[in-house]
Amino acid sequence: MTIFREPDYGTPKRTSSEMVTLVIDGDRVTVPAGTSVMRAAELAGNRIPKLCATDSLEPFGSCRLCLVEIEGRRGYPASCTTPVEAGMVVRTQSAKLAELRRGVMELYISDHPLDCLTCSANGNCELQDMAGVVGLREVRYGMDGRNHFDKHSAVAPDTSNPYFTYDPAKCIVCNRCVRACEETQGTFALTISGRGFDSRVAAGTNQPFLESECVSCGACVQACPTATLMEKSVIRMGQAEKSVITTCAYCGVGCSFKAEVKGNEVVRMVPHKDGKANMGHSCVKGRFAWGYATHPDRITTPMIRASIDEPWQKVSWEEAINHAASEFRRIQAKHGRGAVGGITSSRCTNEETYLVQKLVRAAFGNNNVDTCARVCHSPTGYGLKQTLGESAGTQTFESVLQADVVMVIGANPTEGHPVFGSLLKRRLREGAKLIVVDPRTIELVKTPHVQADYHLKLMPGTNVAIANALAHVIVTEGLVNEAYVAERCEDAAFRQWKAFVARPENSPEATAAITGVPAEAVRGAARLYAGAGNGAIYYGLGVTEHSQGSTMVMAIANLAMVTGNVGRMGVGVNPLRGQNNVQGSCDMGSFPHELPGYRHVSDSTTRHLFESAWGVSIDPEPGLRIPNMFEAALDGSFLGLYIEGEDIAQSDPNTQHVESALRAMECVVVQDIFLNETAKYAHVFLPGASFLEKDGTFTNAERRISRVRKVMPPLAGLADWEVTCALAKALGYPMDYAHPSEIMDEIARLTPTFHGVSYDKIDALGSIQWPCNEEAPEGTPIMHVDHFVRGKGRFMLTAYVPTDERANRRYPLLLTTGRILSQYNVGAQTRRTANIVWHAEDRLEIHPHDAEERGIKDGDWVGVASRAGETVLRATVTGRVQPGVVYTTFHFPESGANVITTDNSDWATNCPEYKVTAVQVVPVSQPSEWQQRHRDFAARQQAYLQGRRDAEKTAAERGKVDA
Amino acid sequence: MDIDNLVRMANRIGDYFAAYPDRTEAETSIAKHLAMYWTPQMRHELLACIARGDDLHGLHALVSDAVKKHLARPEQAGTA
Ligand code: SF4
């Protein structure tokens, strides 16, 4: 395989119903109106030289290299900025054009150092290419005049960003980076300062990149035609030799990447232009933060131990797997079939997740399987199934480009789903209206060229009250889309709902006391959403992670139905999924009550289908959910757990409760790439493989199934699906697959919404949005087009039931949690990359008023206590949060954010209420008791890990640590 | 499992369906929810608590009615 470079058509694609025919170099070419002459020529196979144009950006027309001759026009127009016209006759090559282009190149080169042989872009430089194309043979101006690299004007390269450098000496001032930062990313961090030979690219207010508002997305680096902006990894390793298309393993956007590789080593990750989720863009995590995959902390040998107070023993795969299997069987023999279970993760591929639930159902013989989606988006699954009939978002990401008003509820796209955030910002710059419903002033509320029309800054925990108030305005002010509702929704349920939301207690005036949001703002927002054409709702964990998470998801679906905003481009109900494969892990039947494709285990037709395929009988009753597993562990009825890729000890609420549950179990098997927090309580450790080491598929938030492709062999020798197969075999239930594609074939056979999916088809189409079957052979970008999946849409009643977790005298503040751009979830990956320069610790955001009242200054250590526990963080005093509310992230285990979160959970799904915890905050001088215990425990477990490396020496040390 | 915790979870389910004006609909929905998402063991423990009747641990009447009416067939403690 060689390196794959996508063609560059010079200017963006235009869509138009009007087609225009012109003649280029004697050939007739037909393109959509609005297309540039440059693009039309490239499409016809006649490439025009260019430097400042690239097809991800609007044309700029500054380099003058792309000149052409057009019959009947004077001079030599730039082809990138000239749109096609019917009947136009264009010449792209002539003696005169060649002379002009050589002249342009000559000028550029006289301002450019001639160190091509030692330049990091050598072999992948557009300036070099163009010099070759125009046949530049001499530079008459000499290299002695003023230029970008002479002694007087040279500026030292800026190496402040951990991942790329900026070397002004090589800059040709083509402005592509500036435009990429504006158009593609939407951050507006770059400008060109100075004129002529003095012009330079400047980040922020002439700051080093790291100190500017740059978010390190890398769009500018990708757009730069020279070595001016260059990945440090390329500078270090040289240009790659081959590329493999794969999918980012971080967030639910599911960006497609070209992994550029040398042998088994990744040189850089470049977002794939044809990737339909990201269209060539990415964020700092996917593009740059992949170094964790080869981090020395990776564990690559299986290990076992009899108790968690013993050192680990390195063993062979066979021994570890047989040990795990015999322990599970021993526990089942003694305590019953239901005394063991499994947990899969949204970080696993579809095939891996499918195998874990198959192992639990077929080999363990129970339904005790759950996934980390329990703690993030389980309410989405429940709520959308009840109302619309399918547990998934309704749109494709691109749909946002046709939205007229966007309502973002409890989500922070620019931090959590950055590539979608950029797309959304683009639409907002084009004029779409924005409503933000969030207790915090997230970036979208005000960012360059974007300002929210309404920010409903509500108190945490009051989402449902706001949604009911919005619905109240819609039904009482005559804003219902009557025709849509009459045609597509259940009438009786609608009438019942209408009467319910119309009740006075749901009016904005009445709910203002609960939500803290002025009635007028709610009324304005409701009118805007219902009346502005295409209305689209995007929501995140700020909706689901509440005791009323499921109620709120249904309230959102109600709002979309009552305004007729489901079933076409530009509208819809869009859950922004946290981790990359949340959608997939739910699709694959990893909930204890559902078989793949969201079919309840009590449904005997489906059960028989799986029973005959798997050759076992399946329990018709639901199994334990994660929190139920903890409860059952504590009462002694649940003793063995197989956990693949999930870190429940850090990510689940009420850490101390989780820790005691883990301690109470007899056999905890952890399969992961690092010794994560949960592994510190494990008896068997099975080394996992990173996304670079295996084949499989991920399904993103728009139901898009994309391939994960192996670029290097698994460090520990086995890919995760092979480990699960081996464990099943040792349990006496062999599963024979030669390749993950065969697992997908089985999924497709057994799941109606996946009937048409196969690796071959994904390869052919690039990616597929399910449902993909006989009715939709190429997949389904938009759902519920003519009718809802469940037939008629069903309005559900959504009474506001306040959470038990309320501020009181003892705990007067409400803590809510969130995430930031540079770190990912529990941080196991991103903490092991240079991303820590942006976020080296979790901090507590507190309003200046609350801080002053408590004598807290910015940067002070503060104790945060709830009824569940206490931890210590440093404070950031900021107006982003409102008085009475504090906020933190949970990316570092030692900050123990989940020591304080409680086991309060969503009524329907037990999704934990991470977003509301009543706390008190006080200045302190030392870490909390939990933190001190955690530090000691972690140190001891680290020693147990090293224990094997040289047993004699560490035996002595162990004595010391234990003491 | 901890009965107080089971009761707390059952009450939250009840709180949601309490919004339905038709009490019969609310009761059936509550029972259906418990049957679909709770393990047999959890339902069994809740039923046992209701059957004993001396201390309902604060279980709401709507929920206990729903359970008595719709789930009170002999459940096996099961192994799940
Ligand atoms: S890395 Fe991204 S945010 Fe930073 S300057 Fe480049 S385009 Fe702008």
Ligand code: SF4
């Ligand atoms: S840094 Fe690169 S992209 Fe930006 S103006 Fe200079 S050469 Fe062009």
Ligand code: SF4
């Ligand atoms: S983390 Fe998300 S937005 Fe960033 S590159 Fe990966 S999939 Fe894309």
Ligand code: FES
């Ligand atoms: S490519 Fe057209 S002016 Fe630069």
